[in-house]
Amino acid sequence: MACIAVMAAVAQEKADIEVSYNYRHFHRTGKEQNHQLVLLANMTESKFYSPETEYIDSLEYTPEGKEIYNQMKMAAFASGNIGSVPSRKIPMYILKSKKKGETEVYDGNVAMMFYYSEPYELQNWEIVDSAKTILGYECVMATCDYRGREWSAWFTTDIPVQDGPWKLSGLPGLILEASESTGQHHFTATGIQATQREMTPVLGEDHYEKTDRISMLKALRKFEENPETGLGVALGVKIAKNNDVEIDKRLDFLETDYR
Numbered sequence: 137m138a139c140i141a142v143m144a145a146v147a148q149e150k151a152d153i154e155v156s157y158n159y160r161h162f163h164r165t166g167k168e169q170n171h172q173l174v175l176l177a178n179m180t181e182s183k184f185y186s187p188e189t190e191y192i193d194s195l196e197y198t199p200e201g202k203e204i205y206n207q208m209k210m211a212a213f214a215s216g217n218i219g220s221v222p223s224r225k226i227p228m229y230i231l232k233s234k235k236k237g238e239t240e241v242y243d244g245n246v247a248m249m250f251y252y253s254e255p256y257e258l259q260n261w262e263i264v265d266s267a268k269t270i271l272g273y274e275c276v277m278a279t280c281d282y283r284g285r286e287w288s289a290w291f292t293t294d295i296p297v298q299d300g301p302w303k304l305s306g307l308p309g310l311i312l313e314a315s316e317s318t319g320q321h322h323f324t325a326t327g328i329q330a331t332q333r334e335m336t337p338v339l340g341e342d343h344y345e346k347t348d349r350i351s352m353l354k355a356l357r358k359f360e361e362n363p364e365t366g367l368g369v370a371l372g373v374k375i376a377k378n379n380d381v382e383i384d385k386r387l388d389f390l391e392t393d394y395r
């Protein structure tokens with residue numbers, strides 16, 4: 137609880153809405169994965185993130201929190217239930233600011249954590265004559281090409297917040313569903329509520345290496361293609377390559393224009 141209090145103390149912006157999304161994508165081995173992510177947004181600012189990742193960051197922000205997290209891990213090891221320990225399965229934060237004209241991105245994997253900023257950018261959407269209902273809201277379809285992928289999104293003008301999951305934004309209403317044409321990435325809203333939650337800053341920024349978008353994606357792709365080497369370098373040990381694990385090289389990140 138002390139960790140959360142620290143986060144609230146440094147926060148400034150408050151959200152008007154809180155949207156929960158299921159993010160469906162695929163592990164490099166081809167296994168489907170589903171993760172729960174949250175969008176906090178008002179008319180000018182937003183924060184898209186994994187609550188589990190933020191919980192870990194809040195623990196590791198203080199010595200007391202680190203001790204709690206270490207005790208959780210030791211208890212899980214002792215019980216043989218290491219999967220019960222919270223982990224940074226999706227170590228992503230996307231902070232969009234119309235006021236600053238900037239998008240801040242924190243992302244990475246178990247071995248490398250990165251940070252970069254870029255100009256706030258709206259996608260060039262084309263609205264399509266198609267509609268469906270999501271969570272009781274009438275939604276309209278729009279499409280765009282964005283950084284190597286063809287996106288389709290469903291948005292509702294009933295909620296005039298021009299935002300959505302990940303970096304997607306700029307439509308005349310909230311994006312409740314978005315998918316790209318290969319089926320590798322799909323965001324679906326699972327809940328919406330009004331809120332006055334603060335959009336707290338990312339804790340532990342010293343854990344993130346400052347870089348640029350293309351360099352980050354190239355580094356993460358190199359890791360995906362040879363994770364044993366990447367983990368070995370991070371841990372300072374030699375890890376033998378598991379030749380029984382096949383990597384599906386057709387799978388790629390949300391942005392593919394780095395290749």
